[in-house]
Amino acid sequence: MGKHTIPSIVEGHEAAAARLSKALTGITGLDDLTLGGLPRGRPTLLCGSAGCGKTLFGVTFLVNGVTEFGEPGVFVSFEERPEDLDANVASLGFRLTDLVAAGKLVIDHVHIERSEIEESGEYDLEGLFVRLNYAIDRVGAKRVVLDTIEALFSGFTDGAVLRAELRRLFGWLKDKGVTAIITGERGEGQLTRYGIEEYVSDCVILLDNRVEDQVMTRRLRVVKYRGSAHGTNEYPFLIDQEGISVLPITSAGLEHCVSNEAVPTGVAGLDDMLGIQGYYRSSSVLISGLAGTGKSTFSASFVNAACERGERCLFFAFEESPEQVIRNMNSVGIQLKRHVDAGLLKFEAARPSLYGFEMHLARMNRDIERFRPNAIVVDPISAFRGPSSEIHATLVRLADICKSRGITAIFTTLSSPDDPLNENQRSVSSLMDTWVSLADVEANGERNRVLYLLKSRGMDHSKQLREYQLSSRGIQLVDVYVGPEGVLTGTARIAQEAREHDASLQRQHLAARRHREMVRKRELVELRIAEMRAELEMEENEFQMFVDEEGIRETTRRSERDAMEAIRRHHRDQ
Amino acid sequence: MSIDAGDATRMMAPYRLRLFISGSSPRSTRAIENLQRICEERLHGQYDLEIIDVYENPEATRDLQVIATPTLIKLLPEPSRRTIGDMSDPDRVLAGLSLLASVPR
Numbered sequence: 001m002g003k004h005t006i007p008s009i010v011e012g013h014e015a016a017a018a019r020l021s022k023a024l025t026g027i028t029g030l031d032d033l034t035l036g037g038l039p040r041g042r043p044t045l046l047c048g049s050a051g052c053g054k055t056l057f058g059v060t061f062l063v064n065g066v067t068e069f070g071e072p073g074v075f076v077s078f079e080e081r082p083e084d085l086d087a088n089v090a091s092l093g094f095r096l097t098d099l100v101a102a103g104k105l106v107i108d109h110v111h112i113e114r115s116e117i118e119e120s121g122e123y124d125l126e127g128l129f130v131r132l133n134y135a136i137d138r139v140g141a142k143r144v145v146l147d148t149i150e151a152l153f154s155g156f157t158d159g160a161v162l163r164a165e166l167r168r169l170f171g172w173l174k175d176k177g178v179t180a181i182i183t184g185e186r187g188e189g190q191l192t193r194y195g196i197e198e199y200v201s202d203c204v205i206l207l208d209n210r211v212e213d214q215v216m217t218r219r220l221r222v223v224k225y226r227g228s229a230h231g232t233n234e235y236p237f238l239i240d241q242e243g244i245s246v247l248p249i250t251s252a253g254l255e256h257c258v259s260n261e262a263v264p265t266g267v268a269g270l271d272d273m274l275g276i277q278g279y280y281r282s283s284s285v286l287i288s289g290l291a292g293t294g295k296s297t298f299s300a301s302f303v304n305a306a307c308e309r310g311e312r313c314l315f316f317a318f319e320e321s322p323e324q325v326i327r328n329m330n331s332v333g334i335q336l337k338r339h340v341d342a343g344l345l346k347f348e349a350a351r352p353s354l355y356g357f358e359m360h361l362a363r364m365n366r367d368i369e370r371f372r373p374n375a376i377v378v379d380p381i382s383a384f385r386g387p388s389s390e391i392h393a394t395l396v397r398l399a400d401i402c403k404s405r406g407i408t409a410i411f412t413t414l415s416s417p418d419d420p421l422n423e424n425q426r427s428v429s430s431l432m433d434t435w436v437s438l439a440d441v442e443a444n445g446e447r448n449r450v451l452y453l454l455k456s457r458g459m460d461h462s463k464q465l466r467e468y469q470l471s472s473r474g475i476q477l478v479d480v481y482v483g484p485e486g487v488l489t490g491t492a493r494i495a496q497e498a499r500e501h502d503a504s505l506q507r508q509h510l511a512a513r514r515h516r517e518m519v520r521k522r523e524l525v526e527l528r529i530a531e532m533r534a535e536l537e538m539e540e541n542e543f544q545m546f547v548d549e550e551g552i553r554e555t556t557r558r559s560e561r562d563a564m565e566a567i568r569r570h571h572r573d574q
Numbered sequence: 575m576s577i578d579a580g581d582a583t584r585m586m587a588p589y590r591l592r593l594f595i596s597g598s599s600p601r602s603t604r605a606i607e608n609l610q611r612i613c614e615e616r617l618h619g620q621y622d623l624e625i626i627d628v629y630e631n632p633e634a635t636r637d638l639q640v641i642a643t644p645t646l647i648k649l650l651p652e653p654s655r656r657t658i659g660d661m662s663d664p665d666r667v668l669a670g671l672s673l674l675a676s677v678p679r
Contacts, residue, residue, distance in 0.1 A: 111639045120666035121605075121659035126596035127628055127640040134632035156642070156658075 022228075023071070023143070023179040026064025027057070028366060029246030033231035034222060038203055043170050043180040045200040047191045048207030053218065053239050054183040055080065057207070058145035059089045059096070060244050061181055066104040071142035074106045074135045074178075078151035082107045092243050106135040112155030119157060125165040129172060141178060148183040150194050167199045191223070202226045208234070217356040220246055236358035238366065247362035247397075258282075263375070263408050266301030269477025270436070273453060273462035279434055280458065282406040284399045286428065288413045289438030293449055294470050295412040296320075298436065299377040300329045300336060301475055302410055307339035311374035315347045316364060318383040322347035325379075333474045346371050352383040357394040360384075365401055373407060380412040381428065392428060399431050433457045441465075451477075589613075589621035589671070590650035594635070596628050596643040601660050605644035608661035616673060646670060 022036035031037050038044045038061075048054050062073035077085055085107065086096050099105035108131065136144065149166065156162055173180045182200055184192030191197040197204055204223040209216065219234040237246040262278035264271055271277045279285050279302075287295045303313045317325055325347065326336045339345035348367050350360070368376065378398070384391050395411070402409040411432070429435060435454040440447050452465045467478040593609055595602035606625060613621050628635050628643060638647060642658040648671055657670030 108636060110641060112641065116655055118655070118657040118666045118670035119659050120657050120664075120670065121608075121662035122601055123642045123644060123659045124596075124601075125641055126643040127594060127635050127645060128642075130596070130628040130632045131635040131640070134635070152641075 023065075024069060025061050026068045027060055027244050027246060028369065029235065029237070029362075030220070030244075033235060033246065034203075034225060035229055038179055038181070039225070039228070040179050041174065041177045042202040043173050043182050043200050044203040044205060045184060045192070045197055046181050046205050046207065047184040047186055047197070049186040049209060052186075052207040052209045053237075053244065054207060055085070055147050056089065056092065056239055056244060058147050058181050058183060059085070059094060060092070062105060062143055062145055063089075063094050063096075063099065065143040066099055071179075072104045072139040073143040073145070074108065074132070074139070074141040075145045075147065076132065076135070076149075077107065077109045077147050078112070078149060079147065080109070082109050091241060092239075093241065103139055106139055106141065108132075108135050110151075112151060114155050117155065122161075123158075124161065125152075125169070128165075129169065133176075136176065136178060144173065144178045144180040146180065146182045148185060150184050150192060150196060153194050163199075166196060170199045207237075217358050219358075236356075236362050238355075238359055238362040240363075242366065245362055245366040247358065247365050259406065263302075264305050265298075266303070266305030267298065267468075267475045267477065269466065269468070270298075270451070270475075273464070273466065273477075274434070274456055275460035275462075279408060281408055282403050283408060283433035283457075284402065284431060285408070285410045285434045285436065286413060286432040287410065287436045287438065288415050290415055290440055293438035293440060294468075294475065295414070295438060296325065296379055297329065297332055297334070297470060297475060298438070299379055299410045299412055300325070300332075300334050303345060303375065303377060304329075304334045304336065304339070306375050306408075307336075307342070307344040310344065312371065313339070313345045314367060314371050314373040314376045315345065316367075316376065316378045317347055317349040318352045318378070319380060320349070322349055331472070332470055333472045346373070352385065357384055357390055361394050361397055364398060368401060368405065368407065372405075375408040375410065376402060377410045378412070379410075380414050382412075382414040392431075395428050396431055429455075588651055589617055589648065591621055591623045591671075592638065592647045592649060593623060593625045594628055594638075594640045594643055594645045594647070595625060602627075602644060604660040604662065605646075608664075609646060609667065612661065612664055612667050616668065616671075648672070 021040040022034070022038060023040040024031050024037040025034075046054055046057055059075065062075055065071040065073050075085070080088065082096075089096060096105065096107060100107060110128070110131075132144070135141065149169075152162055152166075153159070170182070182196070184194075184196055186206075187193035187195065191204065191206065201224075203225045206221045206223050208219045208221070210219065211217075218237050218239065220237045221234045222230045222232065235246050237244060259281040261281040262274075262276040263281050264278040265274070287298050289295050299315075303315060306313050315322075315325070320328070322340075326340070329336050336345060340347070346367075348364070350363070352360070355363070364376075364378075381391070381395060384394075399409060401407075411428070413428070432455075434456040436451055437454045438449065438451050441450050442448075448467050449469070450465045450467050453461045453463070469476050469478060591609075591613075593605065595605060609623070613623060626634050628640065634640065640647075644658065644660060646657040646661065646667070648655045648657075651672070653672075655670050655672060657667055659666070661667050
């Protein structure tokens, strides 16, 4: 007895260790949200509807296994032929045939043609086991993908045998100690069409593919992960020529390291206005302004200065092509091309409508991870259309990602003349540390560009409105006391007055509208009272009529009774 | 493990059959016995039957797309057809040999 107790405790520990052991997928983000990958030596169910990317996930898992972790793999395809599979994943830059030739990967296509098969008596799927075993042993596979095993259900009629055999298969995979992905088609009311989730209980991942506002977003959710913590949200993921990347939003906390270091803005006068001679490193900066006020120029000045110091910058252009940005900046004396050539500056351009916000975010996150910049520019965030709550959430995540990595982030946004503070800006303003507002003001018969700092957290910044000029020498802030009576102060006052005037006008409009609404309401209520009164009168009339009729009836009854009695009396008397 | 009806027969045998079994399980044994009986009765020696144990020859499962065991594959005459199970239903086996019209399942 005692002999047995000690080993069983050791076994228990081993079992616990084995349960926690994980196999990295090498898929950006997925390993983060599963805290280290898929359960090692166990099967994982990956389900989703057609076109979700199940096969790509499986292939990526195997290819990464071979190339990054030295773990050979077996891909059993129940649907696609090896040559089709090869062609499909070639777009991701995978060369499966090379891996097969190198003896690191086996692709086995299991072909089932129902119409060719007669069933005569009892059978099992030992042939499949032998095949799989042979494939695994041939390359010493540690990873196996079965894509998608439910195809077996269309080949055999005996569901009970199939289910028993699948249960045995998953058990066998565990005994074999391979980390397996089993894919399944999404079913109605259950995770997979044939409910095979019943047999794979260690880890279940669901892929989803939704189209909202004509934009497709892929999402991933870890439904279950036995014995491990995991992110439970739906995470957007991206499939493009760079492979699969999942965006884990695990860094939504506020525990970033705060930097006291100032990064020059690239505009001398603006540095002076900010009390610390620049933006704080890893802060979020919003540059808002009307069309043509030079938002991109301010961003480019910052980037230019950063690159000149040898820092790395990533420029996300959502409205202009990189060539266009470079050309336009040349006209104001900012040479960006040299930084691109030096590998310090990288442009990532995409149309905002190309993907949903989350996909954009996933892409930006991946680019940031790859390029490891010191600063990024997102030009402009107002290009994103959609529910402001969603945009806000996306920007919060992006700002968090940047903060946690010590990246200074410049966001530009276009404001419109009639609504200087639109909804988007209001919602993002709270997450910005510094807000530079650019505006056009009309004064003394000319339009001048002015800027002011709407806010800048943690520094004593200038509250003045300052005029600036865009010239071939870049952005120049005009001295405050230029002009006989301090033109800019005057401009500032005019702007302020204009704003106040607008506001009071708006208040008046509001009051007038409220008044009209009250009048209308009163009319409505009075109308209703009149109606109710008329109704009441009608009911009273009816009631009176009823009472009158009842009186008449009573009188009639009484006279009839009297008459009857008189007749009776008459009979008795006779 | 191969049961031959002689080289001469093989050359002219119109039926070329492969039976995949998994080891010496009762089911495998039953399949062999049932099939041999049917073949003797209906094919009158005009066949070449090769019995393949998947454990001994795992590669063959891949080459001939074998998943279930036992599996009988009729390679010739064409078209190729397959019957799975312990061959306990002679009609189905005959259907698989194209000697009987396939009965709807």
